[in-house]
Amino acid sequence: MARALVFVGFMGAGKSSAARDAAARLGTEPLDADEAIERDAGMSIAALFERDGEAAFREREERVVLELLDAAAEGQPVALGGGALGSARVRDALRSHTVALLEVSEETAWRRAQGGNRPLAQDRDRFAALWAERQDAYEDAADAFLVEGGRGAVVRALPALQQLATAGDGVRMAWATSTGGDYPVWFGAWPDAQGDDVLITDDQVAAAVLGERLVEVPRLTFAAGEEQKTLATAEALWRALASRGATRRTRVVAVGGGVVGDIAGFVAASYQRGIGVVHVPTTIVAQVDSAYGGKTGVDLPEGKNYVGAFHQPQAVHVLHDVLATLPEAERAAGYAEVVKTALIAGGPLWERVRSGVPVDEQTVLACARTKLRVVAADERDGGLRQILNLGHTVGHAIETVTGYARYRHGEAVALGLLAALRLSGLDDLREEVGGLLAEAGLPTRMDAEIDAARVAAATRSDKKRVGEDTPFVLVRAPGDVVFGQHVAAPDLLGAVQELSA
Ligand SMILES: NC(=O)c1ccc[n+]([C@@H]2O[C@H](COP(=O)([O-])OP(=O)(O)OC[C@H]3O[C@@H](n4cnc5c(N)ncnc54)[C@H](O)[C@@H]3O)[C@@H](O)[C@H]2O)c1
Missing domain, CATH: 1.20.1090.10 (Dehydroquinate synthase-like - alpha domain)
Known part of the structure; x- marks a missing residue:
């Protein structure tokens, strides 16, 4: 069966326009479930709701959506209605497709949907309850998360969305947007080495995490620890890059915690006025927080992070397995950032964290998405x-x-x-x-x-x-x-x- 690119999300998330934009870029036609239902019924969804009630509408919706998914060609963009994932059969069918969740806050969704003829967008309280109720189903189904942002983001994310189709089981992607640049955050996939890569790491990560991994990539290693987050370390790395003949085509692959990410990011931001950087965060601090958002820099004796630059990565690769060797004290230190992020996010993430569950892939993903949302806005x-x-x-x-x-x-x-x-x-x-x-x-x-x-x-x-x-x-x-x-x-x-x- 062909693997379609299916956009899901709440009312007002922009699913139909996402499918249209993606299809236009791919030179194909989008499939739109709501339009297909209206064709099938010969009337508008509002009229259908009015005549048959919601239960009958959902039955028809399930049938039409399953037919649509069946008929979709490889990679063809499909937009589903906000309630389609209420059907277990639809959720099941979606497992064989690439599902992209278009995130939308309840406030934005209401702003867009109110005042129209959408049957479920007439009462604010009911709308808010429905929004909260549906999030789990969207998140469970999603292979990709598109942070609420400008419309062009879907088209920019397309190559990464297409890559997901062959990325292997369990690989997920969040698309980070900011004025400084967009990039994919991969969960469960290492970066592929490129010819001009230089890997920057610290000695502990080199021993505990890297081992034989990425051995084909030339490696610059400095001593682990916050005390090393200095201009002297940055200078040593700039000079090592220069003596290796690194050019503006060189890409830095930063493998490590926040210290490696901040220094390597800063070195990349400034070497020959800026080269690319890819982050592979290996601590909880880095996986939930520091790897995203493009803040890079070093400390001065006068103050932390006093010298630095904004430099968005080309990609971030989050691997849960690499945390296995993280010392207990570092795990605990990372937990403080998890609690901070959960307090900021509230809702299900806070409930999850306050329940005391250990930091797992789901918590890291939710924290990362919280940070991406904040950075996208500012x-x-x-x-x-x-x-x-x-x-x-x-x-x-x-x-x-x-x-x-x-x-x-x-x-x-x-x-x-x-x-x-x-x-x-x-x-x-x-x-x-x-x-x-x-x-x-x-x-x-x-x-x-x-x-x-x-x-x-x-x-x-x-x-x-x-x-x-x-x-x-x-x-x-x-x-x-x-x-x-x-x-x-x-x-x-x-x-x-x-x-x-
Ligand atoms: N740029 C940002 O937005 C941002 C945000 C938050 C924090 N930070 C910065 O991050 C830094 C703290 O980062 P951190 O807590 O990750 O510290 P860290 O990078 O110093 O890592 C902690 C220790 O764990 C080791 N280590 C890392 N991964 C390991 C692994 N998987 N197995 C075994 N050992 C491992 C490291 O070698 C180091 O000794 C601070 O400098 C802070 O300012 C930056």
Whole structure:
């Protein structure tokens, strides 16, 4: 049977236009389930609903969709209606096709659908409930996730969507969009080596993860650890690239945690004014957060990540297996970023994380998609992206005061999250998050000898500072996080002092 390219998603996600745009690019005709149902019934869907009711409509929809999937040619774009995945037979049939989920927030969906004649878009509460109810079915069926974005994204994603058809079982892809460039994030597939690749990694990753993998790619290795995230390391790498004769066609393959990703990304951003980089994140921190969004850089003694550049990768490859060798303490440090992301996302991701399940592929995928959504809306930190800094203002200050040597980044973020939740006035949530962090082996208290006043003062060297004030990211509730919040100095000091109490 032919493998069609099927667009699914909620009402207003743009499935019909996606199938049309993709078909136009491929020089073929799109198939549209809603149009096929209207042809089959000889009337509009609204009239059909009115005459027969929803149950009869769903029966007809199931039959027509199954026929359509059967009839589709290899790679032919097909748009399904928002409710089609309610049928188990349709969900089953979709397993033999490439399914692309067009993500759309409930707010955007409502803006687009309200006021029309869609039978299920007449009442806002019902609409919102339906949106929430259907997400699981979409996500389970999806091979690809297209973050809500400009219409052109579908056409730009087409080669990656086509590649998915032959990528092998279980490989999934999320399409990242930003003004700085779009790229695929592959889950479950290593990058194919290209002739001009140079691999950058650290010595621990080289030993624990790489082994014989990608041996054909020339390798530049530096010593592991945040202390190495310096201009000196970047210079050594620039010079190693130059002495190897690397050109603007060279592609850096960065295999490692956030330190490797940040340095290798920065080296790629600046070598001969910019060459390509592909990330293969090997820590939880990197898989849920740092590999996406194009922030690269190094630390200065004066402040973390003080020198760097925005440089979007050409692709990211997320492999769950590589986490198997991750030391327990690094796993815990990564968990702090998972909790942060879940607080930002709210909804099912927060419910999943608060239930205490270990970080698995599903959690990593959900965290990555959360980050991609935020970056798509604001690549350069002008606004929304600042919410990703939840827990980081105090976290970075703790790292700065302790010379990046006492705590891992994620450990400092764990402490920072607790301070942020206190400043948010959410005592119960602080308690709950403290429990999750402690369970994962993260610190919930700061060493007594660390001077709280110095930590509070160090928040003023945060890059987000505006004048004398460093804006904070605060939580109103899981899923409702606000940036740019003023915090009074005594409150900040109190929240930091509490950490060492
Ligand atoms: N660019 C961004 O958007 C962004 C976001 C968050 C964090 N960061 C940065 O990320 C850095 C922290 O990243 P990290 O926590 O991944 O630290 P890391 O890169 O230092 O990795 C932690 C340790 O684990 C080792 N390691 C990595 N993968 C392994 C594996 N699979 N098996 C065995 N050992 C492995 C590393 O060699 C290292 O010793 C910080 O510098 C932080 O500023 C950047």
